[in-house]
Amino acid sequence: MKLKFAHYRNRFCMFRTYYALGIGKVRADGIDLEVIELPDPPSKDQEEALIRGDVQAANLYLLNFLRRKLDGAPIVGLATEWKSTLKGNGVFVRADGPVKAPKDLEGRLIATHQGLHAIHKYLLSRAYGVDDRTLRWAGHRQENLLSVLQRGEADAVVLLDHFFFRGEVAPGVRCLYTDGQAWQKLTGFDEMIKHMVAAREDLLRDHPGIQEVLLKAFRESFAYSEAHLDEIADDFLSRYPGDREALLASARYPRIEFTFSEKEARLAQAEMQLFYEVGQIPRIAPIASMFA
Numbered sequence: 001m002k003l004k005f006a007h008y009r010n011r012f013c014m015f016r017t018y019y020a021l022g023i024g025k026v027r028a029d030g031i032d033l034e035v036i037e038l039p040d041p042p043s044k045d046q047e048e049a050l051i052r053g054d055v056q057a058a059n060l061y062l063l064n065f066l067r068r069k070l071d072g073a074p075i076v077g078l079a080t081e082w083k084s085t086l087k088g089n090g091v092f093v094r095a096d097g098p099v100k101a102p103k104d105l106e107g108r109l110i111a112t113h114q115g116l117h118a119i120h121k122y123l124l125s126r127a128y129g130v131d132d133r134t135l136r137w138a139g140h141r142q143e144n145l146l147s148v149l150q151r152g153e154a155d156a157v158v159l160l161d162h163f164f165f166r167g168e169v170a171p172g173v174r175c176l177y178t179d180g181q182a183w184q185k186l187t188g189f190d191e192m193i194k195h196m197v198a199a200r201e202d203l204l205r206d207h208p209g210i211q212e213v214l215l216k217a218f219r220e221s222f223a224y225s226e227a228h229l230d231e232i233a234d235d236f237l238s239r240y241p242g243d244r245e246a247l248l249a250s251a252r253y254p255r256i257e258f259t260f261s262e263k264e265a266r267l268a269q270a271e272m273q274l275f276y277e278v279g280q281i282p283r284i285a286p287i288a289s290m291f292a
Contacts, residue, residue, distance in 0.1 A: 020224035028217035
């Protein structure tokens with residue numbers, strides 16, 4: 001059986017997780033699995049490809065999955081993909097600039113890869129008392145955000161994944177706070193589910209047991225990457241610009257297990273509440289009903 005799986009482009013944590021499957025070092029039992037990359041949000045290419053059936057499984061942002069599932073899309077969650085800890089997603093500012101604390105962002109311009117960033121808007125308001133009505137937002141490609149900040153074209157930027165770790169060592173900038181720090185301050189949870197794996201409902205219906213086959217293959221591919229990070233970083237850098245040390249550092253911060261435990265369900269439910277409160281989803285539903 002032939003299947004296609006999609007993950008987001010130019011994201012090292014995803015690239016390395018599925019690398020072994022992509023090059024054939026790991027194979028899913030009985031499945032010829034093609035791994036492809038599609039654009040990061042604000043593009044909807046990835047979720048649309050899954051809903052249309054161009055791919056049969058995909059990595060999705062948890063928020064995007066919930067939004068489309070609540071709208072009736074024929075997709076179902078298989079497992080969390082990675083959960084971020086206290087690093088890996090944060091707001092960066094110029095080290096010598098006027099923003100010394102989150103409250104100083106009031107009235108200022110924040111650039112992200114998706115324009116208005118609902119989660120950081122929420123965190124700034126709830127965790128740090130920022131008047132979020134005064135915030136201004138701009139969108140740029142993720143790989144350009146650091147230079148946008150350094151050129152003074154924004155007062156702050158949101159950096160993710162390996163771009164976060166590039167920011168940590170870049171001259172003249174500093175991390176103001178991470179979403180993990182703000183989330184823990186608000187809820188006590190020390191991690192957030194950022195990405196999960198979804199599949200088409202008809203795939204699971206027509207092929208009983210395929211969920212376990214896919215998750216086993218994903219775990220084996222991730223295990224391969226743990227032992228071959230240097231090789232994978234070389235291949236990634238042959239395709240995308242980046243800093244090697246930042247790539248390798250970024251590989252260590254998320255927790256990647258391909259599970260959906262009771263603890264993860266409670267965490268996902270808390271995140272669903274957040275998404276509802278910031279107006280990103282229309283209602284709240286039992287999270288367990290959305291996962292196989």
